[in-house]
Amino acid sequence: MAHLPGTSVHLLADLCQGKRLSDFELVEATLRQAALAAGAKVLSVHVHAFGEGMGVTGVALLAESHISIHTWPETGEAAVDLFVCGNDVDAAAGLDVIVGNFSAEILRRHRIERLSRT
Amino acid sequence: MAHLPGTSVHLLADLCQGKRLSDFELVEATLRQAALAAGAKVLSVHVHAFGEGMGVTGVALLAESHISIHTWPETGEAAVDLFVCGNDVDAAAGLDVIVGNFSAEILRRHRIERLSRT
Numbered sequence: 001m002a003h004l005p006g007t008s009v010h011l012l013a014d015l016c017q018g019k020r021l022s023d024f025e026l027v028e029a030t031l032r033q034a035a036l037a038a039g040a041k042v043l044s045v046h047v048h049a050f051g052e053g054m055g056v057t058g059v060a061l062l063a064e065s066h067i068s069i070h071t072w073p074e075t076g077e078a079a080v081d082l083f084v085c086g087n088d089v090d091a092a093a094g095l096d097v098i099v100g101n102f103s104a105e106i107l108r109r110h111r112i113e114r115l116s117r118t
Numbered sequence: 119m120a121h122l123p124g125t126s127v128h129l130l131a132d133l134c135q136g137k138r139l140s141d142f143e144l145v146e147a148t149l150r151q152a153a154l155a156a157g158a159k160v161l162s163v164h165v166h167a168f169g170e171g172m173g174v175t176g177v178a179l180l181a182e183s184h185i186s187i188h189t190w191p192e193t194g195e196a197a198v199d200l201f202v203c204g205n206d207v208d209a210a211a212g213l214d215v216i217v218g219n220f221s222a223e224i225l226r227r228h229r230i231e232r233l234s235r236t
Contacts (some may be wrong), residue, residue, distance in 0.1 A: 008197065012128060014233050043166045046145050048179055053149065059177050060186060061166055065197070066175070070183050072233075079183070083197070110230055114197050115132050115190075 008084075008114040010067075011091040015078040018104035023073035024049040030101045031060040031067055038094035040064045042115055064089050069098065080100060083114065086112055120128070126183075126232040129190045129209040133196040136222035139189035142167040142174055149178040149196065150186055156200055156212035158182045182207050187216065196220060 020026050028047045035042045040062045045060035059068040065083035072078065079099050082091040091111075099106060136167075138144050148166045153160045158180045165176035177186040183201040190196065198216050200209040217224060 010197075010199070011128060012232070016234075043175070044164060046162060046164050046177075046179060048161050050181075053220060057161070057179055057183065059164075059186075061164060061175055061177060061181060063168075065188050066146055066177060066186050068177075068184050068186075068201070071203075075234065075235055079128075080203070081199070081201070083126070083186070083188070083199070107234075108232075112130060112228055115131070116134075116193065116225075 002052040007087050008052065009091050009113045010083040010114050011095055011105050012081045012110040012112070013060060014114060015080065015102065015104035016107040017076050018071065018078050018102040020102060021073040021076065021078055022053050022056060024051070027056045027058045027069050027071065029070060030060055032099055033101070034067050034082065034094035035060050035062055035098040036072055037097045038082065038084055038091055039089045040094070067094060078104060125213045127209050128201040128230045128232050129200065130199045130226050130228040130230070131149055131191070131213055132226040133198065133217060133220065133222035134177065135224040136188060136189065136196050136220040138220060139191035139194065139196055140171050140174060143178045144219060145174045146188050148216055149176055151226050152185050152200065152212035152215040153180055154198065154217045156202055156209055158212070185212060186216050191224050196222060
């Protein structure tokens with residue numbers, strides 16, 4: 001996991017009006033697809049379902065850091081974050097996949113530069 | 119995983135001057151200790167070591183969302199985030215544990231409210 005100063009980006013997004021937010025398999029597949037779209041290498045994927053019709057929480061550990069998805073089907077909300085390091089990765093492309101897979105809208109979004117910048 | 123509006127906090131911190139940042143077991147123990155200090159329930163902990171003397175990346179999936187730690191021993195840096203939902207959890211207490219365990223300094227810190235607020 002190389003650390004190139006100035007290339008660490010943490011993208012946080014709160015999603016609303018999402019569909020299929022209790023779908024364990026969709027969350028797992030979305031984590032992998034988002035990593036692929038971002039150009040990141042998946043080390044492992046871990047997903048937990050809170051029960052039938054309830055939320056799902058999952059994370060992909062990446063060579064470039066991580067992607068997480070937490071869902072609340074009861075309100076149609078999800079909180080996601082994509083933290084990637086390197087010039088060849090694109091967190092925003094990963095977010096597009098997540099938003100698309102859950103047919104969601106972005107309620108709020110933050111892009112934060114992490115770690116040393118020089 | 120209950121979602122109480124206005125109680126979802128995402129704390130991001132960039133640490134510097136850290137020690138033992140390539141210590142797999144310390145990262146794993148720290149994720150659990152940070153969750154305990156925050157008052158959160160651990161669902162599972164997953165840690166990956168990039169090799170002898172190299173960085174470690176790990177995450178604790180929580181009933182209240184997640185905690186992650188990514189380390190770069192070569193520069194003494196670590197990037198951590200603690201995302202918790204609920205009135206009875208305290209992300210800052212978890213961050214204190216992480217900073218203490220790695221004898222690190224906080225270079226930069228962001229506290230972001232997530233999801234719906236009303």
